[in-house]
Amino acid sequence: MIDVQILRDQPEIVRASQRARGNDEATVDAALAADTRRREAIRNFETLRAEQNARSKAIGKAAKEERPALLAEVKELSEQVKQAQAEVTAAESEFTTAAARIENLVADGVPAGGEDNFTVLKTVGERPTFDFTPRDHLEIGELIGGIDMARGAKVSGSRFHFLRGIGARLELAIMQLGLNKALEEGFVMLTPPTLVKPEIMQGTGFLGEHADEVYLLERQDLYLTGTSEVALAGYHADEIIDVTEPLRYVGWSTCYRSEAGSAGKDTRGIIRVHQFNKLEMFVYADPEIAQAEHERLLGWQEWMMNALGLHYRVIDTAAGDLGSSAARKYDVEAWVPTQETFRELTSTSNCTTFQARRLNTRFRSEGGRTQPVATLNGTLATTRWLVALLETHQRADGSVVVPEALRPYLGGLEVIEPEA
CATH class of the missing domain: 1.10.287.40 (Serine-tRNA synthetase, tRNA binding domain)
Known part of the structure; x- marks a missing residue:
């Protein structure tokens, strides 16, 4: 509010x-x-x-x-x-x-307009090139025995999948790399509930125009979260907290999105699915330092992009493409070779005091007066990252070179070979 x-x-x-x-x-x-x-x-x-x-x-x-x-x-x-x-x-x-019904005040300098009116802030790395016709992530995933869409659909319906063998291990490695980075930076790990009360979902701003994206268990009157941001935002609801130093949490959870209104979009592979895993940073901070903290979150996301050897760009999202709670949002988009375009892998949002007002999360200023804290969020790893990783590091024979940063989490594995 x-x-x-x-x-x-x-x-x-x-x-x-x-x-x-x-x-x-x-x-x-x-x-x-x-x-x-x-x-x-x-x-x-x-x-x-x-x-x-x-x-x-x-x-x-x-x-x-x-x-x-x-x-x-x-x-x-x-x-x-x-x-x-x-x-x-x-x-x-x-x-x-x-x-x-009034969404958060847009921060100064945010581009006006809709989805296509973003500003590119930077582009990093070399665009991958191949002397062969590159395969898309699903074909590679099937060659290495890492992704099984057919059985996911058989068990749960369209837009569900199994990660198996090296695919499951690779996702876990990305998540562990992100987690260790977060812990090094002083984050406290939480494994949050993935079912939350309506007032928590409402408080974070997810029951506005995108409410149809959220799964509701009507008999229990609980919502399945599409990001652990929701539960982490509710963690200190109705509390007065000390933000002399920012409170930084990193939540590891399974997430659920109905993807309503996305019929026909990204139906192949694991780009847009109903269930995925996610490592989410969430920060409670003094509003005076929220902008600086937002830049720090972006910096940690870029660290991950570089560690995985991905070509990426950072965009300042236009006002019409912001979530209702965000005053400013940076998207980090990785190059997907077979689509010949950048695709969003992660984002970070400064929600200023908007969520905290709804959830009654406050701190005491120097004068002793209580006022709402600022909240910020940003994804540090998610299942979708496999898309860019597999396509970027593929070789002509269908094998995939493992980025050096991930090898310690895969027993030193350097190359993922196709299954016989």
Whole structure:
């Protein structure tokens, strides 16, 4: 949720942010009107309650003959106070609903526009070239016995798969490399729940326009998470925490996405699937250092790209392609040879205080006042990384060269050979 003081004092900033995202700025006027009604309801309630208290005190000092009339007045005021309190509750709910429709304020400098209006910040490494026709990741995965899509579909339906043998080990190696890097940088590892309550999913901003991407277990009233960001954001909900130094967590979990609305897109292989594994960084920080922390998260992601020998670029995502909670998002896209294009492997978002306001996660400033923390997230490894790795390091005979950084996690294996 955005800062209500900014909404009241600088509504044009909020309107401009909504426009940059391609959202209806009428949501701002609706929230302002709801805030006015809420404040009027609170004032009315407090005025009536003060009058009720004053009349109640007067009863003890009143003459005997005056008390019946005063008692009747207090009784009448009591009913009015109850009604006014109910109106406050309704107005609070109306405002919360209206304000929740406003997405996080876009950070200064974020490009305006939609999915194709990003800015390329840097391109790193050499584009892989081959003296043979390269195979795509699925063909390679099947040659080395590492990916089984057919049996995944047989067991669970389309867009499910088995990683087997070296494919499963290779995914695990990537995850372990990322985990060890995170631990070296002071992150605390968590294995979070992958089922969360509605208020946690709502608090992180995942039940907005992309709610149909999320799996819901209706009988249990729980959601399956598409990223451990959700559970990690809820870890300190309703708490006052110390962020003198940023609190850095890294969550290892299985993730689930329905991929609603993606019919016909990336149906081959493991680029866009319903279930995958993910290593997610999540940080709670003083808002004053959130931007610097965002750059650090990006730096660790780039470290992983370089360790895996991938050609990649970093883009500043346009406002219309941001998630509702993100003020700024960097995508790291690796080159996929058979598609002859860059594809997103990972991203990192600065959510400023947006999620923390919803989840009531606060810290004490130097003056002792509590205020919302900043939250940030970024993926450090995921199943999708196999796509770029297999295609980049393939050889003509179908074998794959293992990046040096992964060899210690694979018993020193240097080359993955095709199955006989």
